[in-house]
Amino acid sequence: MFMQIKGLSVQFGAKPILKDIRMELPKGEVVSIVGPNGAGKTTLLKSMASILSPPRKAVWTDGKDVRLYAANELAKKQAYVPQHSSTGFPLTVMETVLLGRKPYIKWGVTDQDLQIVERIMDRLQLTRLSEQFIDECSGGERQKVLIARALAQEPEVLLLDEPTSALDIRYQLEVLELLRQLAREQQVLVVLILHDLELAARYSDRVILLKEGEVFAAGRPEEVFTPAHIEQVYGVHVEIEQGSCGMKMTAIRPVLV
């Protein structure tokens, strides 16, 4: 298993936020974390990313407690894409994506660094924005730049907090398809928070459903997304229909229990 969570509990003040989370995640999979507002999804992802310092021996990457990695070493292993980010500097799109190469740069930017950045920007259709300042980009463009910066890190684990929230439907599908390809072709472990359960069902190999800081259900999308689970976690009655390209939720009736 490439990433392991071995009894992760987090509390803010006296308030318990995550309660004894345990999971094992292999390389090459897309894993979605879903659950209601306040369930602890971001706290879990930030703990996995070591943004919130997890307790010792709670989060393991590549067989080693993440607390034991040097920052530069960990940055080559895993990248984190926040929902929003500001560099605080007037950087262009190109410069922002190039920041993703920072863990690899010793004496200066190499041709290889530039080639990697150009390839990723091309893939995310950011090339035409290359010289534009990041603060002048739209919300969706900025979100793609943050994803591009993380891809430039060439991580083995990619952790993304609602990476498609500002994207239109076409870019949502393109970005999720790109992440799926990355998992399949380069054996990257992709862990992302999604609110759209249909997208999570369509693009995930595995789903973690959180409720009040605990794993309520985990497994393949068709195991996790059952009407009973969704009703118990979200309080919403849904009908689920198996589609030809994976699962498809055809009706979500807002009948609150």
Ligand SMILES: Nc1ncnc2c1ncn2[C@@H]1O[C@H](COP(=O)(O)OP(=O)(O)OP(=O)(O)O)[C@@H](O)[C@H]1O
């Ligand atoms: N720094 C903090 N200090 C105190 N409480 C916090 C802090 N960060 C998060 N919380 C609380 O922890 C709980 C979980 O927050 P978290 O952001 O992990 O939830 P989430 O599932 O990502 O929610 P959402 O879907 O709304 O983004 C919430 O009740 C939140 O108010």
